[in-house]
Amino acid sequence: MPPTGVHFNGGVNLADAETVFREISARVPNGVRRIPDGETGDRANWIFFQLQKFWHTPGLEQAAPQDLDAPGYEQMPKVRLTDGASPDSITWPNLGYAEAYLASYQIYRRLQGEGVIPAGVRFQVEYPTPLASINAWVVDEDQDALEASYEEALLADLDRVLSQIPHDQLAVQWDVAVEFGILESGFGATSQQTFDPIVERLARLVDHVPADVPAGLHLCYGDYKHRHFKEPASLETQVRVVNALNAKARRQVSWFAFTVPQYQRDASYFTALHGLRVIRGTELYFALVPYHPDEQEPGTTAEQVRLLDEQLINHPGNGGIQWGICTECGMARAEREEVPRLLDLHREILATYAPRPEAEGSPAPSGAHARPKERAGVA
Numbered sequence: 001m002p003p004t005g006v007h008f009n010g011g012v013n014l015a016d017a018e019t020v021f022r023e024i025s026a027r028v029p030n031g032v033r034r035i036p037d038g039e040t041g042d043r044a045n046w047i048f049f050q051l052q053k054f055w056h057t058p059g060l061e062q063a064a065p066q067d068l069d070a071p072g073y074e075q076m077p078k079v080r081l082t083d084g085a086s087p088d089s090i091t092w093p094n095l096g097y098a099e100a101y102l103a104s105y106q107i108y109r110r111l112q113g114e115g116v117i118p119a120g121v122r123f124q125v126e127y128p129t130p131l132a133s134i135n136a137w138v139v140d141e142d143q144d145a146l147e148a149s150y151e152e153a154l155l156a157d158l159d160r161v162l163s164q165i166p167h168d169q170l171a172v173q174w175d176v177a178v179e180f181g182i183l184e185s186g187f188g189a190t191s192q193q194t195f196d197p198i199v200e201r202l203a204r205l206v207d208h209v210p211a212d213v214p215a216g217l218h219l220c221y222g223d224y225k226h227r228h229f230k231e232p233a234s235l236e237t238q239v240r241v242v243n244a245l246n247a248k249a250r251r252q253v254s255w256f257a258f259t260v261p262q263y264q265r266d267a268s269y270f271t272a273l274h275g276l277r278v279i280r281g282t283e284l285y286f287a288l289v290p291y292h293p294d295e296q297e298p299g300t301t302a303e304q305v306r307l308l309d310e311q312l313i314n315h316p317g318n319g320g321i322q323w324g325i326c327t328e329c330g331m332a333r334a335e336r337e338e339v340p341r342l343l344d345l346h347r348e349i350l351a352t353y354a355p356r357p358e359a360e361g362s363p364a365p366s367g368a369h370a371r372p373k374e375r376a377g378v379a
Helices: 017-027 048-055 097-113 130-137 140-164 178-183 195-208 236-248 267-275 300-313 336-352
Strands: 034-036 060-066 076-081 122-128 170-176 215-219 255-258 283-286 323-325
Touching: 017 034, 017 097, 017 336, 048 060, 048 076, 048 130, 076 130, 076 140, 097 122, 097 140, 122 130, 122 140, 130 140, 130 178, 130 195, 140 170, 140 195, 170 178, 170 195, 178 195, 178 236, 195 215, 195 236, 215 236, 236 255, 236 267, 267 300, 283 300, 323 336
Parallel strands: 034 122, 122 170, 170 215, 215 255, 255 283, 283 323
Antiparallel strands: 060 076
16 A cells, blocks of 8 residues: 655754744644654754764863765764773763753644644654764764763663653654664774664663653664765665664554655565564554655656555565654754755655545554564564
8 A cells, every 4th residue: 555654853954943843744744653852953964963062071082083984974073081090980061952852742732732743642752862962073992981871871761751741742763873884894894783782772772761652763764964875785784784673672662764866666675574573553654755856867766666565565574564754864964945846845755645535544543562572464
């Protein structure tokens, strides 16, 4: 069946949270289950928000920039432990996410009360994985020593959000990007940053979110300087991570958002989906909303829809999986004047491929997260 839902990965290059809430609600009136605040202001450039915190953490100092193997990722800033500083002595500052989200939640609650944001649409918060900032900003030799305490600080920040926003209004997304940079050999890695330990980390993050709060993953190949750190050859690595995580996590992952480059219309890119191990009720979203629609070959979206539907409707043991659309990496690095058109494209793509009335539906609800995980397909 064709796409029936819309997901927003977080960043939206608009002036402020209220503008983001209003624009999404007005331009995409159907298919939206969760709404982000757009990660505006200091959070606009993703984990650069955390780099500022690292620079002001006693015991850390700026180190020489480092070039990565990935095109466009040259001269990346780095920090290191100062001479004589012990990892155990590091006290992380206020990481800033909870403060921003709690302020945005007040706007969300007001607009939902006014009927601007539809009833039932949850407030979505997004967090980078701890490994993202550690691998990106810390010199190789200090990463393993600092990761555990930074993870503790980041989870404490999330706990503040969880304690102050009603769980029936909240959803949590973990942004998984640097992990794919490591797995695709675009970024360097320590001996503790291989596939199995990465999956263990992701399971720990998912399991930290209470079962009554939807928790999803954004599977990302980066958009720094409008470049992927590596062009994905297929969905194989993403499917491999999903399968391993579904087997490892104690609770259900509520949604996955998959990367699909806007030029990609080769059938081989999508065939790995036949081996996807799906848990019933998990929502699947694919990046079919192009950042640069005028540069996309005509007919690409239609072919992507056909190829995805071919894989998912024939998925073993499932009899058809419902799915939705998103952009690859949010809209934080789109030009501001481009954002309205990108939002409109979500609505237009959904309308163009809307199912016939007798087949109408949307990605399966993710409310019953405390149930035992029920698998609908096995690789």
